[in-house]
């Protein structure tokens with residue numbers, strides 16, 4: 151089996167803003183949505199951008215933790231559930247609710263939230279093949295062995311010239 155973090159896909163703030171806005175354009179014809187449920191923490195930034203574009207001001211969170219040291223997934227824990235009051239705004243089973251996360255990887259997080267809101271519209275900016283069937287709308291697919299580096303996890307750093315790196 152290939153290494154799950156073989157390739158790096160670093161995303162700048164500009165790139166992320168463009169991709170999240172592209173997601174909003176794509177979602178504009180799938181609504182209207184009564185509220186957004188944001189999967190924290192990764193869903194916070196795309197939720198802010200999409201909610202701004204679609205004019206949605208009612209935002210709820212569902213807090214899920216699973217990756218302990220950035221690249222290894224542990225047991226998935228729901229730290230905060232979705233408020234009943236928000237679920238009730240949509241139709242039965244979460245119809246009319248938009249769920250947003252930054253990405254879907256193995257699909258474990260999406261599965262847990264989908265079980266809470268089976269009829270909600272599930273959107274992510276990025277998707278990997280294993281999780282893709284759980285997402286209704288996304289922008290860019292990357293291979294399963296790619297690790298996506300989000301701008302909030304990155305900083306500017308010196309890069310060795312290619313000639314030095316290739317000399318070893």
Ligand SMILES: O=P(O)(O)OC[C@H]1O[C@H](OP(=O)(O)OP(=O)(O)O)[C@H](O)[C@@H]1O
Pocket residue numbers: 189190191192193214215216217223251252253254255256257258259260281
């Ligand atoms: O499809 P999966 O394999 O479940 O992985 C995707 C999830 O993993 C990351 O969240 P993480 O649990 O690292 O927490 P964070 O959002 O707080 O960074 C990411 O934001 C997704 O929510």
Ligand code: HPA
Pocket residue numbers: 217253255296297298299300
């Ligand atoms: O590729 C990824 N990048 C950042 N966080 C993640 N959580 C699961 N997969 C990823």
Ligand SMILES: [Mg+2]
Pocket residue numbers: 189190191192193214251259
């Ligand atoms: Mg997350």
